[in-house]
Amino acid sequence: MSRPTDIRTAAIRAASPTDAAAIADVHCRAWRETCRGILPDVMVDGLTAEEALASWSQRLDPDSGVSVFGAEVEGAIVGFISVKSSDEPTADFDGMIDTLYIVQAGQGLGLGRALTATGAAALAENGCKEMGVVVHADNPALGFYQAIGGRTVIERTRLHRGQMCPEVLLSWPLPLTLPNK
Numbered sequence: 022m023s024r025p026t027d028i029r030t031a032a033i034r035a036a037s038p039t040d041a042a043a044i045a046d047v048h049c050r051a052w053r054e055t056c057r058g059i060l061p062d063v064m065v066d067g068l069t070a071e072e073a074l075a076s077w078s079q080r081l082d083p084d085s086g087v088s089v090f091g092a093e094v095e096g097a098i099v100g101f102i103s104v105k106s107s108d109e110p111t112a113d114f115d116g117m118i119d120t121l122y123i124v125q126a127g128q129g130l131g132l133g134r135a136l137t138a139t140g141a142a143a144l145a146e147n148g149c150k151e152m153g154v155v156v157h158a159d160n161p162a163l164g165f166y167q168a169i170g171g172r173t174v175i176e177r178t179r180l181h182r183g184q185m186c187p188e189v190l191l192s193w194p195l196p197l198t199l200p201n202k
């Protein structure tokens with residue numbers, strides 16, 4: 022008889038190009054679960070499996086400049102983070118969280134905190150002094166970033182995929198010290 026998967030036992034490891042399909046799948050699922058009702062359906066459904074796979078194949082290329090870490094349990098990726106140099110010219114941070122997604126069943130178990138700590142350590146190792154993130158103002162993830170000590174640096178509205186999106190930019194000094202639980 023097979024045991025039920027316990028997501029709390031997930032281990033974090035560096036992702037490789039062979040993880041592209043698994044990460045693209047988690048990205049699509051978590052994007053739809055999270056963004057339905059926050060973003061217009063046209064944007065939510067705009068991320069196709071093909072687009073996600075192409076994007077992750079490119080980001081997982083060792084020369085992409087993106088570092089990706091997965092949370093894995095019993096051979097299955099249940100969440101991931103990607104970090105990179107900042108592409109936000111108006112903000113002071115030099116490194117940033119590119120993506121952070123966990124499947125719904127794995128949320129609220131500490132994986133987001135653990136993945137963020139791993140991504141921040143990778144940025145600090147690459148010499149970054151400040152880690153930022155961009156989050157839609159209506160995404161509950163804003164509460165997560167605030168709970169782990171993110172400081173709001175910019176609030177703005179930006180045109181994204183043809184829609185005006187209210188966004189918050191937060192940041193943390195590196196090396197990262199997360200607030201105690």
Ligand SMILES: CC(C)(COP(=O)(O)OP(=O)(O)OC[C@H]1O[C@@H](n2cnc3c(N)ncnc32)[C@H](O)[C@@H]1OP(=O)(O)O)[C@@H](O)C(=O)NCCC(=O)NCCS
Pocket residue numbers: 051052055121122123124127128129130131132133134135155156157160161162163164165166168169201202
């Ligand atoms: C946002 C996300 C990464 C958080 O990860 P998680 O594993 O659920 O969060 P954790 O269990 O590590 O929580 C860490 C802390 O944040 C708090 N927290 C988590 N989600 C929260 C929320 N929506 N609002 C307020 N606080 C929150 C937790 O209570 C916990 O606090 P504690 O350390 O004091 O106990 C996850 O929910 C997710 O993948 N969401 C969907 C995708 C997404 O929106 N990604 C971000 C795009 S910018």
